[in-house]
Amino acid sequence: MANPRNAAAGSLRQLDPKIAAKRRLDCVIFNIQLSDGPSFETDSQSLDYLAALGFPVIDHPVYTSIEDAGAAIQALGNDRERYPFDIDGAVIKLNDLSAREILGATSKFPRWAAAWKYPPEQKETVLRDIVVQVGRTGVLTPKAVVSPVRLAGTTVTNATLHNQDFIAEKDIRIGDTVILQKAGEIIPQVVSVVLSKRPEGTVPYHLPRNCPVCGAVVERDEDGAALRCTGAECPAQLVRNITHFASRDAMDIEGLGPAVVQALVDKKLITSAADLYTLDPQQVASIDGMGERSALNLQKALEKSKTRGLTRLLTAFGIRQVGAKAAQSLSRKFQTLDRLMAASEEELVSVEDIGAITAKSLVQWFSSPQSCHLVERLRTAGVSFQSTEEALGEALAGKTFVLTGTLTRFSRSEAKKLLEGQGAKVSGSVSKKTSYVVAGEAAGSKLTKAQELGIPVLTEDEMLAMLTAI
Ligand SMILES: [Zn+2]
Structure with missing residues (x-):
């Protein structure tokens, strides 16, 4: 056993004592905790008593000087191998049980015993x-x-x-x-x-x-x-990658959980996410626990997944740093996978939510032959590379808005979405770089700061007028 202590504890916890018995556990006794019949004056007496009854007990030599006890600990440490069990230390105890009573214990440990740990x-x-x-x-x-x-x-x-x-x-x-x-x-x-x-x-x-x-x-x-x-089709990562590809936030392929993916990989029916779209339903049906009906349902789910759109496809690729949010921003900005793949690192960094690390990760992923192969096969299978996100307007590009106070016509997040939809940035704090502050009812310190800095302040209606004029 790699870990005998866990193996023993787990065996004792078995609900069925017959199973525990089969594990052939053994024990070696080191102490009598309480005695109802015989009484003992020393620790060694109590262990000799158990040994005479047939219990296996630990070695319990008695020494009359601390020097001898110290030497015995050293000797025991050098000789650890001869025990049928692992030890990591030795314990010195007072043999005289009435002396133990006198010494007593602190709240944490007895005063009549001390442990010595051997170095590993x-x-x-x-x-x-x-x-x-x-x-x-x-x-x-x-x-x-x-x-x-x-x-x-x-x-x-x-x-x-x-x-x-x-x-x-x-x-x-x-x-x-x-x-x-x-x-x-x-x-x-x-x-x-x-x-x-x-x-x-x-x-x-x-x-x-x-x-x-x-x-x-x-x-x-x-x-x-x-x-x-970084391999898009690395066999070592295959089950995990394809399970991610099919997951709810990605291509949302119903019925394609880890167990089915594992079975498909084991049967060598898939070595890439693209293989999903050329699966033979009859072969799928032959997998344990699948059957024709499940195979047919999987076929339908796969067909449906082809139209999920660019955001989900990007999420499904599992590119490092590219989660659902980054995928959405990229999809909104570039609209098609081909335009995204042609983008330079600088163009990518300029996209909302995309930092330098993510941009680098994207460029690297799209430049790998494995990824290109995957993309081309998905294209052939008819998977949509088109964004379903509304394209960003450019009318307010480069402008930064700050929303403050209570808005009555929209919620904060609705207002934010409207502004961002036209390419504006919405920030939480007012600075010299702020283009406009939109002040609702009971606006406070942000409004004051905008007035101090001479930044134009809009009412909600003025903001709406600005948006409808676009
Ligand atoms: Zn690899």
Whole structure:
């Protein structure tokens, strides 16, 4: 068991005692908590009594000096391997039970016992290779393959290397002799490199620049140490990506949840979202739990999804940083996928809600051969690349409005939408850059500030007149 403590606790929690019995749990007794019959003067007496009854009990040697007890703790630590269970420390207790009574306890711990924790066991071994796995979110995870070594109760053959920064910081190289320990006594990790044992000819290790599964470019997360595959059709991320493609906020394909996607991938019926549109209903019907009726319904749902429009399609692509809101702004601005794909980074940054990072992410995504392939196949399948968002007016482009006070003719968000629909920006605070302040009833400090700065103030009616004149 990777974690014996959890395995034991989980087994005891089984509702059916027969199942718990099958787990072959064992125990070793270290204490009598309460005795109704026999009475004892010392701790060792009580454990000897249990042992005589046939209970397995822990080793309980008695020492008469603290020096001897200290030496015994050291010896026990050096000899941990001979126990059939893992230990991470030792406890010294007062043997005399009446002396325990006198010493008593604080609110947190007894005064008659103390624990000594051993430092985690460490072992030297040779790092033979570094393998890189790609997780379902596309993150590349490096793992050390080491010569088998016995460590804290299990045989270890690999260890976590976390990420590129961890490897660089410790300068871990293939061929190095490394020191391993278990973090939290479970996952082995590399503590350090034994530089004196470094063979000649080793080189610093760098994670690949391309995904080891699909070959797409690997990008570092803006906000962290993780390296991530950017492949639109990366097999390692396939189930997750297609489930996202079909999700309610994206193409909203009813009946295409994670389980069905997994089954389609397992049967090798799809290797890309575009494959959804060429699925053979008969093959779909042959999947466990599907049947002809479900296959037909899925077919209808897929057909319906072709007309969702550009906003949802952009959301469905799962481009990093491009959520539903950014997708809507892009869709409104460019109206068709082809116009968006032709946009430069500068043009993208000028769009509402699109920052430099998002713009870069978009340009990169659209320039990848995998993405272009996906787009062309979707085009062939008849998926709409047309925006359903109303195109932005340009009449108020470059103007900034501030709304203040209580509006009576519209809600704040309605007014905001009307202004933004004509290309205006709506801001929350008045500054020299503000073009107009729209003041409703009981307008306060913002109105005062506008008057101080000499910014034109409009009533609601004046704003409406301005909009209808366009
Ligand atoms: Zn990949």
